[in-house]
Amino acid sequence: MVPRVIFGKGSFSQLGEILLPQRRNSEAPFIFLVDDFFENRSLANEIPLLFNDELIFISADEEPKTAQVDALVARIQQNFDELPSGIVGIGGGTLLDLAKAVSILLNNDGLAQDYQGWDLVQRPAIYHVGIPTISGTGAEVSRTTVLLGPEKKLGINSDHTTFDQVILDPDLTQTVPTEQWFYTGMDCFIHCIESLEGTYLNAFSQSYGEKALDLCKEVFLEDHPEEASRDMLMMASWHGGMSIAYSQVGIAHAMSYGLSYLLGIKHGIGNCLVFQHLEEFYPEGVKLFNQMLSKHNIQMPKGICSNLSQSDFDTMVEVSLGMCALWENALGKDWKSIMTPQRLQELYSRI
Amino acid sequence: MVPRVIFGKGSFSQLGEILLPQRRNSEAPFIFLVDDFFENRSLANEIPLLFNDELIFISADEEPKTAQVDALVARIQQNFDELPSGIVGIGGGTLLDLAKAVSILLNNDGLAQDYQGWDLVQRPAIYHVGIPTISGTGAEVSRTTVLLGPEKKLGINSDHTTFDQVILDPDLTQTVPTEQWFYTGMDCFIHCIESLEGTYLNAFSQSYGEKALDLCKEVFLEDHPEEASRDMLMMASWHGGMSIAYSQVGIAHAMSYGLSYLLGIKHGIGNCLVFQHLEEFYPEGVKLFNQMLSKHNIQMPKGICSNLSQSDFDTMVEVSLGMCALWENALGKDWKSIMTPQRLQELYSRI
Numbered sequence: 119m120v121p122r123v124i125f126g127k128g129s130f131s132q133l134g135e136i137l138l139p140q141r142r143n144s145e146a147p148f149i150f151l152v153d154d155f156f157e158n159r160s161l162a163n164e165i166p167l168l169f170n171d172e173l174i175f176i177s178a179d180e181e182p183k184t185a186q187v188d189a190l191v192a193r194i195q196q197n198f199d200e201l202p203s204g205i206v207g208i209g210g211g212t213l214l215d216l217a218k219a220v221s222i223l224l225n226n227d228g229l230a231q232d233y234q235g236w237d238l239v240q241r242p243a244i245y246h247v248g249i250p251t252i253s254g255t256g257a258e259v260s261r262t263t264v265l266l267g268p269e270k271k272l273g274i275n276s277d278h279t280t281f282d283q284v285i286l287d288p289d290l291t292q293t294v295p296t297e298q299w300f301y302t303g304m305d306c307f308i309h310c311i312e313s314l315e316g317t318y319l320n321a322f323s324q325s326y327g328e329k330a331l332d333l334c335k336e337v338f339l340e341d342h343p344e345e346a347s348r349d350m351l352m353m354a355s356w357h358g359g360m361s362i363a364y365s366q367v368g369i370a371h372a373m374s375y376g377l378s379y380l381l382g383i384k385h386g387i388g389n390c391l392v393f394q395h396l397e398e399f400y401p402e403g404v405k406l407f408n409q410m411l412s413k414h415n416i417q418m419p420k421g422i423c424s425n426l427s428q429s430d431f432d433t434m435v436e437v438s439l440g441m442c443a444l445w446e447n448a449l450g451k452d453w454k455s456i457m458t459p460q461r462l463q464e465l466y467s468r469i
Numbered sequence: 470m471v472p473r474v475i476f477g478k479g480s481f482s483q484l485g486e487i488l489l490p491q492r493r494n495s496e497a498p499f500i501f502l503v504d505d506f507f508e509n510r511s512l513a514n515e516i517p518l519l520f521n522d523e524l525i526f527i528s529a530d531e532e533p534k535t536a537q538v539d540a541l542v543a544r545i546q547q548n549f550d551e552l553p554s555g556i557v558g559i560g561g562g563t564l565l566d567l568a569k570a571v572s573i574l575l576n577n578d579g580l581a582q583d584y585q586g587w588d589l590v591q592r593p594a595i596y597h598v599g600i601p602t603i604s605g606t607g608a609e610v611s612r613t614t615v616l617l618g619p620e621k622k623l624g625i626n627s628d629h630t631t632f633d634q635v636i637l638d639p640d641l642t643q644t645v646p647t648e649q650w651f652y653t654g655m656d657c658f659i660h661c662i663e664s665l666e667g668t669y670l671n672a673f674s675q676s677y678g679e680k681a682l683d684l685c686k687e688v689f690l691e692d693h694p695e696e697a698s699r700d701m702l703m704m705a706s707w708h709g710g711m712s713i714a715y716s717q718v719g720i721a722h723a724m725s726y727g728l729s730y731l732l733g734i735k736h737g738i739g740n741c742l743v744f745q746h747l748e749e750f751y752p753e754g755v756k757l758f759n760q761m762l763s764k765h766n767i768q769m770p771k772g773i774c775s776n777l778s779q780s781d782f783d784t785m786v787e788v789s790l791g792m793c794a795l796w797e798n799a800l801g802k803d804w805k806s807i808m809t810p811q812r813l814q815e816l817y818s819r820i
Contacts, residue, residue, distance in 0.1 A: 121472040122628065125673035125715065277473065286673070321700035322476035322637065325708060329680040349672035357676060364476065 119360075120248075120259055122283040125352075127345075130249065130287040134166030137204065140245050144169040146203040149194055151217050153178050153209030153251060161251075161290065165208070172197065178212040181378055181385065184230035184267040187219040194224065201225070204245035204282075210302065211255030211264075211385065214248045218263035218279050221246035230274070231267040239276040248281040251290040253351040254302035254386065256309065256359020258284050264385075270440065271375045286356065288348040300338075300416050301386035303351055304407070306358040307334040308389045311403035312368030313361045316447035323365035330358035338410040368448035369399055369457075372441040373465065376434035381422070390418060395468045399448065423469045431463045438462060470711075471599075471610055473634040476703075478696075481600065481638040485517030488555065491596050495520040497554040500545055502568050504529050504560030504602060512602075512641065516559070523548065529563040532729055532736065535581035535618040538570040545575065552576070555596035555633075561653065562606030562615075562736065565599045569614035569630050572597035581625070582618040590627040599632040602641040604702040605653035605737065607660065607710020609635050615736075621791065622726045637707065639699040651689075651767050652737035654702055655758070657709040658685040659740045662754035663719030664712045667798040671716065678712035681705045689761040719799035720750055720808075723792040724816065727785035732773070742773060746819045750799065774820045782814045789813060 124132060137148055147170045154175040156162045165173060174190070194202060201224060207217025219230055221243040226233065233239050250258045257263070261280045262273030273279075294302075310331040313323055333354035337347050374388035383391070390407075397404040411418070423431075439445070439462065445453040475483060488499055498521045505526035507513045516524060525541070545553060552575060558568025570581055572594040577584065584590050601609045608614070612631045613624030624630075645653075661682040664674055684705035688698050725739035734742070741758075748755040762769070774782075790796070790813065796804040 119470055119472050119474060121470055121631070123470060123673075126671055280472070288672070320477055321639070321697075321704055322474075322707075325680055325684065325701075325704040328683075329676055329708075332679075333676060346672075350676075353672055353676040356673075357680075 119363075120281050120284050123286060125286040127289050128287065129285055130164065130290060133206070133247075133249070133285060136283060136285070137166065137206070137247070141168070141203045142200075145198075146200040147171045147198060148204050148206055149174065149202050149220075150206045150208060151176055151190070151213055151220065153213050155293070156208070156251070159293070161208075170198070176209075176213060176216065178210055180382060181266050181271070182212045182215045182219070182264070184234070184265045187216060187223055187230040187265065190216065190220050191223045194220070201244060204247060206247040206249065208249045208251060210250065210252040211257040211305075214250060214255070214257035215263040215265065217246055217248060218243070218257075218281065219265060219274060222263075222274060222276075222278060230265060231269070233274045233276070234265060234267050234270060234272040236275045237277075239274065239278045241278070243278045245282050247283045247285070249285045249287070249290065250352070250355070252294045252298065252302050253291055253348075253355040254304070254306040254358075256306060256355050256362060258286070259356050259359035260363050266379065270437065271379045286352050288345070288352045291348050291352065296414070297416065298386070300414055301384075301390055303334065303338060303354075304390050304393070304410070305386045306330060306351075306355050307338070307407065307410070308370050308393050308403070309362050309367045310334065310358050311400050312370060312448065313365045315400055315403070316366055316368055317450050318365045318447045320365065323361045326357045327361035327365070330354045330361055333357070335406070339406070339413060366443055366447035368444055369396055372438050372444040372448070373462070375441055376438035376466070377422070377469070379437045380430055380434050383422070387418070391422060391469050394418065395465055423466050431466060434466055435459045435462050470714075471632050471635045474637060476637040478640050479638065480636055481515065481641060484557070484598075484600070484636060487598070487634060487636070488517065488557070492519070492554045493551075496549075497551040498522045498549060499555050499557055500525065500553050500571075501557045501559060502527055502541070502564055502571065504564050506644070507559070507602070510644070512559070521549070527560075527564060527567065529561055531733060532617050532622070533563050533566045533570070533615070535585070535616045538567060538574055538581040538616065541567065541571050542574045545571070552595060555598060557598040557600065559600045559602060561601065561603040562608040562656075565601060565606070565608035566614040566616065568597055568599060569594070569608075569632065570616060570625060573614075573625060573627075573629060581616060582620070584625045584627075585616060585618055585621065585623040587626045588628075590625065590629045592629070594629045596633050598634045598636070600636045600638070600641065601703070601706070603645045603649065603653050604642055604699075604706040605655070605657040605709075607657060607706050607713060609637070610707050610710035611714050617730065621788065622730045637703050639696070639703045642699050642703065647765070648767065649737070651765055652741055654685065654689060654705070655741050655744070655761070656737045657681060657702075657706050658689070658758065658761070659721050659744050659754070660713050660718045661685065661709050662751050663721060663799065664716045666751055666754070667717055667719055668801050669716045669798045674712045674716035677708045678716070681709035681712055684708070686757070690757070690764060717794055717798035719795055720747055723789050723795040723799070724813070726792060727789035727817070728773070728820070730788045731781055731785045734773070738769075741769060742820050745769065746816055774817050782817060785817055786810045786813050
């Protein structure tokens with residue numbers, strides 16, 4: 119779990135004060151990885167740069183990649199004689215996952231792909247701070263950083279992945295475009311459904327998942343003032359992330375990983391594209407999802423898989439079925455006899 | 470926040486494995502502070518003692534005291550040449566608070582009373598683990614350790630107070646006697662009401678407080694199997710503790726501190742004795758509380774304050790009104806004009 123967190127409108131302004139005692143010396147910089155959406159926006163000017171700190175803007179148009187992590191680590195190691203005092207990620211799931219992975223790889227030898235899996239990280243990450251600017255992924259609280267590698271899309275899951283400090287400032291999510299707000303919020307909603315309906319569920323995860331789900335319903339099905347709604351979605355993301363940190367996601371995430379690997383479709387919309395077709399597995403969840411879609415007039419793209427070759431389907435099916443824990447959580451120990459490659463291809467073909 | 474937590478039936482058996490990497494060397498022991506209720510019970514035999522580890526049984530009949538912390542620290546320093554590898558507290562709020570305070574004082578000079586207040590602890594505590602055997606206080610998750618000092622009952626509130634590791638094993642709460650189960654559970658219920666009705670509330674604390682309150686209602690007003698009920702109350706305590714970690718309690722706690730200081734009344738029952746008379750401040754909460762009392766046939770003692778002298782009342786009123794943050798949270802900035810010493814004495818006299 120994240121040991122330190124502050125919450126509140128305007129809390130971003132405390133970042134400088136929070137980082138100060140973590141600065142080892144003036145030669146050990148803080149590296150800020152920031153979504154390039156904020157280049158030339160006021161947020162960028164409020165970042166408390168000191169000494170030789172570096173600000174790196176990164177596009178979140180594509181899912182984070184292991185090679186991208188390796189390149190960032192190499193760049194930082196080349197530019198500075200000392201190990202940085204810390205890494206600060208500012209943005210959505212992509213930036214937060216990059217910040218987590220870079221902070222691990224700066225203190226562990228080898229390549230990011232070597233650590234994709236469970237508990238492979240030997241040494242602690244360097245100090246790292248997460249500041250979400252969009253709510254839903256749960257990346258701010260989770261013990262994973264999900265990366266597209268040369269062979270798989272898989273998280274670096276470890277106790278060292280979790281941020282040392284998180285700043286939850288709902289004001290930072292004011293600038294999110296509606297569709298992205300919706301798709302990222304649905305990432306939270308969908309992983310709550312998957313966690314709560316899963317066979318791995320325990321009372322710890324359940325209590326977090328139920329609270330996150332309640333908050334998602336309030337945000338996406340009721341009418342609240344925008345400020346209250348931002349607060350609630352930020353907390354939904356937090357609790358939803360806690361819920362899956364101690365349980366597991368399910369079919370939508372397993373299938374979305376395949377879509378993302380083959381077609382580069384981003385995680386939030388990928389989950390939605392899949393989830394709409396999962397009524398046989400998550401009947402109540404899909405019903406609520408359709409109400410949310412309709413309330414917010416979201417038109418999802420169609421025919422995503424209509425022109426794929428058999429080889430493309432084979433790739434997606436293989437990547438997806440490789441996520442054994444997700445399928446077992448969703449369908450139980452006999453999942454392989456329930457979700458055959460043929461059945462999975464048929465599900466993909468509807469998207 | 471607690472950086473590491475495990476949850477689940479039987480998870481206590483993982484304690485040895487969890488402590489192993491934290492052992493600095495065979496001369497640096499783990500000190501286990503355990504509620505003496507468990508002396509000669511099976512739990513005591515399952516504690517993974519190694520090398521020169523020490524097991525100290527402590528009575529939880531009285532509230533934890535600063536002098537008791539100082540005596541434990543002196544005893545540990547005298548018995549061992551090295552600083553311990555860590556402190557493990559096993560029990561209810563009293564044992565957990567003692568473990569937190571001892572781990573702080575082993576690494577900070579002076580007396581426990583020197584640190585009662587907010588953020589007075591300069592150096593990190595030594596590694597400390599909390600294992601609750603009763604649910605409700607939230608001591609397992611909070612950043613405070615509430616101690617009776619020579620002059621006041623007040624917490625050592627600091628980021629260093631929080632446990633490094635918590636083990637939530639609902640099986641450990643099987644042995645709690647009914648009345649204690651009820652009064653300690655009500656500690657959680659009451660601090661949820663105080664947090665949710667308080668002026669300090671924000672969306673972070675609210676989401677935790679609401680979930681804890683929902684779980685309390687399930688446990689104390691509905692009929693669930695015992696095992697599920699133990700799970701839920703353990704999570705209620707956890708979320709309730711998180712809620713007040715980022716907001717504040719209110720009138721019942723402020724008054725209960727006075728009762729405890731003067732009469733040594735334990736925190737859980739003290740809160741209940743006060744809360745029953747607070748319907749003008751917490752009407753919905755007191756209504757629910759009365760339903761819970763009646764459902765579980767709890768007979769609270771009466772006439773606690775009927776034979777007190779004016780000087781006794783003065784002492785209680787002074788201790789209670791000293792808890793400014795609690796009163797301000799409950800009644801707003803003008804609390805002093807609302808809760809005069811006369812009015813507070815009148816409230817006490819009903820108990």
